[in-house]
Amino acid sequence: MIHIFGGVILSAVCFLPTLSDMVGGLKISPIRRVAALLDQARQKQNLISFGGGAPSLPPPPEVVEHMCQLIEVEAKGACSYTGTRGIPELRELIAEDTRKWFGVSYDPEKEVIVTDGGTEGIYCAFMTLLNRNDEVILMDPTYLGYREAAKIAGARTKSLSVSVGKGFQPDVEDLKDLISPSTKLFVLLSPDNPTGRVVESDFARALVDLAEDHDFWIVSDEAYKHIVYDADHTPISGVKNAHERVVSVNTFSKEASIPGLRLGYALAPPEVVEAMEKIKQYISLAPNSLAQFAMVRFLQDGTKERYLKETVIPTYKKRRDFMGEQIHRHLPEARTTTPAGAFYYFVDMSSYLEKMDRTDEGFADRLLVRKSVVTIPGSYFGEGGTQHIRLTFVSEPEERIRLGFEAIDEYVTSYTF
Amino acid sequence: MIHIFGGVILSAVCFLPTLSDMVGGLKISPIRRVAALLDQARQKQNLISFGGGAPSLPPPPEVVEHMCQLIEVEAKGACSYTGTRGIPELRELIAEDTRKWFGVSYDPEKEVIVTDGGTEGIYCAFMTLLNRNDEVILMDPTYLGYREAAKIAGARTKSLSVSVGKGFQPDVEDLKDLISPSTKLFVLLSPDNPTGRVVESDFARALVDLAEDHDFWIVSDEAYKHIVYDADHTPISGVKNAHERVVSVNTFSKEASIPGLRLGYALAPPEVVEAMEKIKQYISLAPNSLAQFAMVRFLQDGTKERYLKETVIPTYKKRRDFMGEQIHRHLPEARTTTPAGAFYYFVDMSSYLEKMDRTDEGFADRLLVRKSVVTIPGSYFGEGGTQHIRLTFVSEPEERIRLGFEAIDEYVTSYTF
Numbered sequence: 001m002i003h004i005f006g007g008v009i010l011s012a013v014c015f016l017p018t019l020s021d022m023v024g025g026l027k028i029s030p031i032r033r034v035a036a037l038l039d040q041a042r043q044k045q046n047l048i049s050f051g052g053g054a055p056s057l058p059p060p061p062e063v064v065e066h067m068c069q070l071i072e073v074e075a076k077g078a079c080s081y082t083g084t085r086g087i088p089e090l091r092e093l094i095a096e097d098t099r100k101w102f103g104v105s106y107d108p109e110k111e112v113i114v115t116d117g118g119t120e121g122i123y124c125a126f127m128t129l130l131n132r133n134d135e136v137i138l139m140d141p142t143y144l145g146y147r148e149a150a151k152i153a154g155a156r157t158k159s160l161s162v163s164v165g166k167g168f169q170p171d172v173e174d175l176k177d178l179i180s181p182s183t184k185l186f187v188l189l190s191p192d193n194p195t196g197r198v199v200e201s202d203f204a205r206a207l208v209d210l211a212e213d214h215d216f217w218i219v220s221d222e223a224y225k226h227i228v229y230d231a232d233h234t235p236i237s238g239v240k241n242a243h244e245r246v247v248s249v250n251t252f253s254k255e256a257s258i259p260g261l262r263l264g265y266a267l268a269p270p271e272v273v274e275a276m277e278k279i280k281q282y283i284s285l286a287p288n289s290l291a292q293f294a295m296v297r298f299l300q301d302g303t304k305e306r307y308l309k310e311t312v313i314p315t316y317k318k319r320r321d322f323m324g325e326q327i328h329r330h331l332p333e334a335r336t337t338t339p340a341g342a343f344y345y346f347v348d349m350s351s352y353l354e355k356m357d358r359t360d361e362g363f364a365d366r367l368l369v370r371k372s373v374v375t376i377p378g379s380y381f382g383e384g385g386t387q388h389i390r391l392t393f394v395s396e397p398e399e400r401i402r403l404g405f406e407a408i409d410e411y412v413t414s415y416t417f
Numbered sequence: 418m419i420h421i422f423g424g425v426i427l428s429a430v431c432f433l434p435t436l437s438d439m440v441g442g443l444k445i446s447p448i449r450r451v452a453a454l455l456d457q458a459r460q461k462q463n464l465i466s467f468g469g470g471a472p473s474l475p476p477p478p479e480v481v482e483h484m485c486q487l488i489e490v491e492a493k494g495a496c497s498y499t500g501t502r503g504i505p506e507l508r509e510l511i512a513e514d515t516r517k518w519f520g521v522s523y524d525p526e527k528e529v530i531v532t533d534g535g536t537e538g539i540y541c542a543f544m545t546l547l548n549r550n551d552e553v554i555l556m557d558p559t560y561l562g563y564r565e566a567a568k569i570a571g572a573r574t575k576s577l578s579v580s581v582g583k584g585f586q587p588d589v590e591d592l593k594d595l596i597s598p599s600t601k602l603f604v605l606l607s608p609d610n611p612t613g614r615v616v617e618s619d620f621a622r623a624l625v626d627l628a629e630d631h632d633f634w635i636v637s638d639e640a641y642k643h644i645v646y647d648a649d650h651t652p653i654s655g656v657k658n659a660h661e662r663v664v665s666v667n668t669f670s671k672e673a674s675i676p677g678l679r680l681g682y683a684l685a686p687p688e689v690v691e692a693m694e695k696i697k698q699y700i701s702l703a704p705n706s707l708a709q710f711a712m713v714r715f716l717q718d719g720t721k722e723r724y725l726k727e728t729v730i731p732t733y734k735k736r737r738d739f740m741g742e743q744i745h746r747h748l749p750e751a752r753t754t755t756p757a758g759a760f761y762y763f764v765d766m767s768s769y770l771e772k773m774d775r776t777d778e779g780f781a782d783r784l785l786v787r788k789s790v791v792t793i794p795g796s797y798f799g800e801g802g803t804q805h806i807r808l809t810f811v812s813e814p815e816e817r818i819r820l821g822f823e824a825i826d827e828y829v830t831s832y833t834f
Contacts, residue, residue, distance in 0.1 A: 016661060017601065017632050019692050022569070024544050026695040035500065058493035071484050076475035078673040083452065116533060116679075119702040127569070128440050149699045152436070152544070175738040184434065215434050242435060260706025262533075275436050278443040282566045285536040288705050289677025 026148055032379045034364075038374060039291040048404040050391040051374035053193060053343050057258040057315065059294075063256065066297040067290065078293060082286050083279050086114025086265070090292050093299035094265050101226075104238045110270040113277055114263065114287045118223050118251035121266040123149050124276040124283070125247045126185075127380045129217050131153040134184035139170055141346070141381035141388070143193045143221070155184070161384050167337045169198035172206045179210065185217045188236055191224040194381045194390040195346040196339020198231040201239075208242045218246045224342040226255045226308055229317045230346050231340035237267060244269050252291075254343075255308065261291040316343070316394045319401060323393040326405035331412070343394045346378065350387040356415040360387050371407040443565050447797045451781075455791060459796060465821040467808040468791035470760050472674040474732065475712075477724040480673065484707065495710060499703050501694050503531025504684070507709050510716035511682050518643075521655045527687040529693055531680065531704045535640050535668035538683040540566050541693040541700070542664045543602075543703050546634050547572040550714040551601035556587055558763070558798035558805070560610045560638070572601070581765045585614035586756045589623045596627065602634045605653055608641040611798045611807040613756020615648040620657075625659045634747040635663045641759040643672045643725055646734045648757035654684060661686050669708075671760075672725065673715050678708040733760070733811050736818060740810040743822035748829070760811045763795065767804040773832045777804050788824040 027081035034051060070078045085091065088108070095108040102125070106112055115121040122145060130136065132154035138146050140159035150157050158178050162168045175186075186207060211218050220236045237248040251264035266276060284367040298304055323345060324338055353363055360377040367373050378388025396404065451468060475481070487495045502508065505525070512525035523529055532538040539562060547553065549571035555563050557576035564638060567574050567787045575595050592603075607616040628635050637653045654665040668681035683693060715721055740762060741755055750768035770780055778794040785791055795805025813821065 016688060017546070017634050018548075019545055019688065020548050022548075023692040023695060026692075026699075028691075028695050029698055032501075052498070054498050056493075059496055064488055064492045067488050068485055071481055071488070076473075076674070077678070080677045081469070081471050082677060084449075104444075116701045120700060123700050128436055129434070131435075131437050131439075145699055145702075152696065153701060171672060175460055176699060207556060217434050257493070260495070260497045260499060260703070262701060262703065262705050271436065274445075275440040275443075278440060278565075279446050279569065281446050282443075282562055283537060283540050283700055284533045284679060285562075286679065288675070288679050290707065291705070297458040324496070368609060 005237070010185035022152060022154075025151060029144060029148075030145070031376070032282065034374070034376060038368075045055040047372045047374065048400055048407070049395045050393070050404060051376055051394065053392055054395070055254055056217075056260050056395045057257045057311060059257045060298065060303050060311075062301070062303045063258075063294050063298050067294045070290065070293055078290050080289055082292060084281050084286050084288050085089075085112070085273070086287050087292050087296075090114060090296050090299075093296060097299050097304070102234055102238045104235070104243070106267045107270070111273055112265060112267055113273045113280065114265045114292060115280065116284050116287060117253055117259075117262040118221060118264045119145065119249070120250050120280065120284060121249035121264050122146065122219065122221065123152070124279045125219050125249060125266060125268070126150060126153045126155070126270070127279050128272060128275040129185055129219070129247070131184070133182065135180060135182040136180050136185045137175070137183060138187050139189070140383060141194055141378065141385035142187070143189055144380055146187050156182075159382065159384070162195070162197070163384065164335045164337060164346070168192065168346070169200060170203055172203060175207070175210065179214050179216075183214060183216045185219060185409040186211065187219045187221065189221040189223070190236070191228060191233065191339070191341025193224070193342055194344050194376070194378065194385065195337070196342045196344050197337070198228065198233050198340040201234070204236045204239050208236065208239045208245075211245050212241060216245075218242070220246050220248045222248055222250045223254055225250070227312070227316065227343065228341040229313065229320060229339070233341060247272055252295050253347065255304070255312070256295065257312075258291065258294070261288060261294065263287060263295055319393045319396075319398060322388065322398045323391065323401050326401060330405045330409040343392050345391045345393060346385070346388055347391060348388050352412050352416060353387050356412070360385070360389055364389060367408065367411055371403045371411050373407050419662070429763055439569060439571075442568060446561060447647060448793070449562070451791070451793060455785075464789045464791065465817055465824070466791045466812045467810070467821060468793055469812065470673055470809060471676050471812070473729060473812045474674045476674045477715065477720050477728075479622055479718070479720045480675075480711050480715050484711050487710055488706065495707050497706055499706050499767050501703050502529070502690070502710050503704050505714075507531060507713050507716075510713060514716050514721070515684065519651055519655045521652070521660070523684045524687070528690055530690045530697065531682045531709060532697065533681070533701050533704060534564065534679040535638060535666050535675075536671055537682045537697065537701065538666035538668070538681050539563065539636065539638065540569070540685060541696045542636050542666060542685070542689070543567060543570045544696050545689055546602055546636070546664070547694040548601070550599065552597060552599040553602045553604065554592070554595050554600060555604050556606070556609075557800060558611055558753040558795065558802035559604070560606055561797055563604050565812050576799065576801070579612070579614070580801065581752050581754060581763070585609065585612040585763070586617060587620055589620060592624070592627065596631050596633075599675070600631060600633045602636060603628065604636045604638065606638040606640070606643060607653070608648075608650065608756070608758025610641070611761050611793070611795065611802065613759045613761050614754070615645065615650050615757040618651070621653045621656050625653065625656045625662075628662050630656060633662075635659070635749070637663050637665050639665055639667045640671055642667070644729070644733065644760065646730065646737060648754070650758060652779060664689055669712050669715065672721070672729070673712065674729075675708065678711065680704060680708040680712055681702060736813075736815060738812045739815045740808065740818050743818060747822045747826040760809050762808045762810060763802070763805055764808060765805050769833060771830050773829070777802075777806055781806060784825065784828055788828050790821045790824050
C-alpha cells in the first residue's frame with residue numbers, strides 16, 4: 001500500500017485501519033507489570049510470593065477424582081457443548097447451596113446463570129445494567145477490574161473512599177453525597193480485595209434502602225463470601241428487600257481452588273438473567289463443560305462444607321494470624337487492620353515510604369529485585385491505595401512467610417537507618 | 418417499595434431499575450427455540466439429529482490420556498490461573514502449526530491470543546475494531562452470532578447475499594456496491610456455516626485488495642479451516658498483503674472435538690492482539706488452564722495430523738457423501754450444493770414448502786414433533802436462508818442418516834400427495 005503525502009512516497013510504512021476509540025481508553029491491568037517482573041525474577045530460587053490472589057491449595061480430592069473418572073469414562077460427554085446458562089443440575093445445586101448457607105432463595109431455572117468465573121459475571125452484569133454515561137459508584141481502593149469494565153460499557157465512575165483509619169469501612173453519609181440522578185449502580189465487594197474488610201450490616205441495610213430510594217442496582221461481588229475468618233458475613237442479597245435490585249456475582253475460584261478452570265455464577269432477577277444470557281451467548285457461548293461437572297461434585301455430599309471447614313479456613317486463618325504477627329514485629333510503623341475475610345493484608349506503608357523516598361510501586365519493584373519478595377503496590381487499586389502494599393497471606397506456608405518478612409525488614413532497615 | 422401514581426397506590430408491583438438499551442435490542446439466538454423443542458422431544462426414543470453443529474467424535478485418545486494424567490498428578494497446577502493471552506507453550510505451538518499448515522507466520526508472543534472458543538475471538542475482535550455506527554458487511558445467509566455481536570459493539574450491518582444458484586459463492590461486484598466510507602469490517606467464514614461453501618481464491622484476493630483500497634478490516638472466522646473434503650483451502654490470512662488487515666479467529670472445537678472446553682485463538686497484528694487482550698482481561702481474565710494443557714498435547718507429536726487424516730475427515734466425508742445421496746433420492750426437488758467443507762448441507766426446500774404451505778421454521782418444528790428428526794430452519798441464518806433447512810451430517814452414522822431421510826420422505830410425501 002502506498003500513501004502519498006505532499007508528494008512524498010511513504011512506501012515502507014504500514015497503515016492499519018483504526019481501532020475502536022473505546023479500546024484506546026482501556027488500561028491494561030497493572031498486575032501485568034508485576035507478572036513481567038515475576039517472569040524475570042522466577043530465574044531466582046526461592047522467590048517468596050505475597051503477590052497473586054490465587055488459592056494455594058489443590059481442589060478437593062473428591063472433585064479431582066470425579067474429573068478423572070469423567071474424562072476417562074466419557075470423554076466425549078465431558079467435552080460437549082452445554083446450554084448458555086449452564087447445565088440444569090449445576091444450577092439446581094447452586095440454588096440449593098445458596099438457600100442452605102445464606103437463607104436466600106433463587107429459582108434455578110430463571111435466576112441463576114453459570115459464568116466463566118466472576119469476571120464474566122461482572123462484565124455481563126455491567127453490559128446488562130448500564131447505559132452510556134450512567135454513573136457507577138465504586139469504593140476506593142477496590143478490585144481493579146470494575147473501573148475498566150464500566151468504561152467498556154460506556155459508564156462513568158465515582159469513588160467512595162475508605163481508609164485504614166476506619167477499618168476500610170465505607171461511610172453512609174459519604175455515599176449519600178455521591179448519589180446523583182445518574183447513579184445507576186453500586187459495586188460492593190465484601191469480603192474485600194484488597195483490604196479484607198467485611199462491610200458492617202448497618203451499611204448493607206442502608207445501601208439497600210438508598211438503592212430503593214434512588215432506584216439504582218447493586219452488583220455484589222461475592223468472590224470471597226466463604227473466605228471469612230472472624231466476621232458473621234451474609235451477602236447483601238440476603239438483606240430484606242434486596243433481592244430484586246441485587247445482582248450477586250460468584251466464583252468457584254477461591255472456594256473450590258479452581259481459578260484456572262474459570263467457573264462462577266450470577267444470581268439475579270429473571271429479567272437480568274435473561275439479558276445476561278443474551279450477552280453471554282455472543283461472548284463465550286456456554287460455560288466450560290468439564291468445570292461444570294466438577295462443580296456439581298463439589299456441591300454434592302457435603303464436599304464443599306468439609307473442604308471449607310477442614311482445609312481452606314483453618315489453613316488460611318493460621319497463615320493470616322501468622323502474617324499479622326510478622327507485620328506487627330517487622331513493620332511496627334505500618335498501619336493495617338486484621339482482615340476479617342479474603343486473602344490479603346492491605347498495609348499503609350507511608351511512614352516507611354516517606355523515609356525511603358519511594359512510591360508504593362517503586363518499593364514493590366525494588367523489593368522484588370533486591371529481596372525476591374513479591375508484593376502488589378496499593379495504588380493499583382485506586383488513589384486511596386497510594387503508599388500501601390497488598391500482601392497475600394494464603395500463598396506461602398508460615399515458614400516462608402517468616403522468611404519473607406525477615407527480608408522485608410532487612411530491606412526497609414537498610415534504607416531507613 | 419410503594420409507588421404513587423395520581424393518588425393510586427401500587428404496592429404489589431415491583432419496579433426494577435432499567436436495563437441497558439443495548440441489551441434490549443439483542444436477540445436471543447433462535448437456536449434456543451430448537452433447544453427447548455429438543456428438551457421436550459428427548460423423551461422420545463431414537464431422536465435423529467441433523468441439528469447442532471457439534472462434532473460427534475471423542476477428542477483424540479492422546480489428549481484424553483494427557484488430561485487424565487494432568488489432573489491426577491498435578492491437580493493444583495492443572496487448575497491454576499494462566500496469563501490472559503494463554504500459556505507461552507501453547508502460543509508457540511499455535512504459531513508453528515499455522516506456519517506448517519498454511520505457510521503463514523505469526524509471532525507467538527505478539528500476534529497470538531488464546532480465547533474462550535471462537536466466540537470470544539469474534540467478540541473481542543469486534544469490540545477492538547468497531548466504533549459506533551461503523552458498518553460491518555456480513556454474508557447472508559451466515560452464522561447467526563455475527564449480527565448480534567456487531568450490535569453490542571454499536572455497529573450497523575449490511576448483507577452480501579449468496580444463493581444456492583451460484584453455489585453460495587459471493588460476487589465481487591455485489592460487494593463493491595455495498596462498500597461505503599463507513600465500511601470498517603468484512604466478516605468471512607470459509608468453509609461456511611450454514612452452507613459448507615469454501616470461497617474461491619479469486620474472491621479472497623479481490624477482498625484483500627478492496628480492504629486495502631477502502632481501508633477496512635477482515636475478520637476471518639476459521640472455525641472449519643481443517644474440515645475440508647474436496648477444496649484446496651487456504652485461510653485468507655495467507656493471501657498476499659492480507660496479514661496486517663486480517664484478524665484470523667480460530668477454535669479447537671471442531672478440529673479437536675472439544676466444543677465444551679471452550680478454547681480457541683486469534684491471530685492478528687500486534688496492535689490488535691494487544692487491544693483484544695485488554696478487552697479479554699475484563700471479560701474472562703484468562704483462558705481455561707486445563708483446556709490449554711490439553712491442546713498443547715493436541716499440537717504435539719503429530720497428534721492433530723493423525724486425528725484429522727485418520728479419523729475426522731474420513732468419518733465426516735463418508736457421512737457427507739451418504740447424506741448427499743439421501744437428499745438426491747428422498748428430496749429430488751430440493752436444491753443444494755455438495756459442501757466442500759464444514760458440517761452442513763444447506764437445502765433450498767421452497768419447492769416442497771410451497772406445496773405444503775409451510776415456512777422453514779414451521780417445517781422444522783413439525784418434522785421434529787411428528788417424526789423426531791431435528792433440522793434447523795434456514796431463516797435463522799438471515800433472510801437469504803428463508804425456505805431452506807440446514808442439515809448437519811456429522812452427528813449421526815450412515816444407518817441413522819438413512820432412517821432420518823426415510824422419515825423426512827414420509828413426512829413430505831404425506832403432505833404433498
